[in-house]
C-alpha cells in the first residue's frame with residue numbers, strides 16, 4: 001500500500017490540543033495526532049507481517065529518533081523477530097540560521113554521517129528491516145544501507161514513519177512509508193529538535209525554534 005498523502009488527513013490544527021506546552025517552548029502545531037499515528041503504524045505492521053509470513057526479521061532501529069516508532073511497529077508484527085540498533089549522528093544540535101555563519105537552515109543536513117553505535121549482531125543471512133523516523137535528504141539511510149549490505153543480509157527493506165520527498169538529495173527506496181509530509185521541521189514521537197520533544201505523543205510542526 002502506498003503512503004497516504006497528508007491531504008487525506010486533517011490539516012494542521014491551530015491550537016495544539018495534546019502537545020505538552022511550557023513557557024520556554026516555541027510554537028508547536030499538531031501535524032499528526034497520536035491516533036492517526038497509531039492507526040498507520042498498525043497498518044504498516046500488518047503489511048510487514050503479510051510480506052514476511054513464515055520468516056523471521058531483525059528490526060534495526062536508527063537511534064535515537066526511531067526508538068518510539070520501532071517499539072510500536074514491532075508489536076504489530078506477530079512474527080519471530082529481534083531488535084538491533086545503530087546510532088548515527090548526522091545533524092548534532094542544529095544551529096539556527098541566525099547562529100550559523102555558514103547560513104544553513106536550522107534543519108539542513110551538513111552532509112556528514114557519523115556512526116556513534118554499531119549494530120551488536122551480525123546481519124548475515126537475516127531479513128533486515130531498517131527502521132527510521134524520517135526520510136529527509138536520504139543521506140543517512142543511504143549510508144546505513146551500505147553498512148548493512150556489507151553484512152550480506154538475506155534481504156533488506158526500509159520502514160520510515162515519515163517521508164519528506166521534496167528534500168531528497170540522494171535517491172532512496174523505502175518499502176514501507178507511514179506518511180508523506182511537506183517540508184516542515186517536525187518533532188515528537190521520537191523526533192527531536194536539539195534533543196528535545198522526543199517524548200511528545202503527537203507529531204508537531206515546530207515554528208520559531
Ligand code: IMP
Nearest residue numbers: 109135136137138139140185186191192
Ligand atoms: P537525512 O539523512 O537528511 O535523510 O536525515 C535523516 C535524519 O535527519 C532523521 O533520522 C532525523 O534524525 C533527522 N531529521 C530530518 N528531518 C527532521 C525533522 O523534520 N525533524 C526531526 N529530525 C529530522
Ligand code: MG
Nearest residue numbers: 062063065133
Ligand atoms: Mg534519525
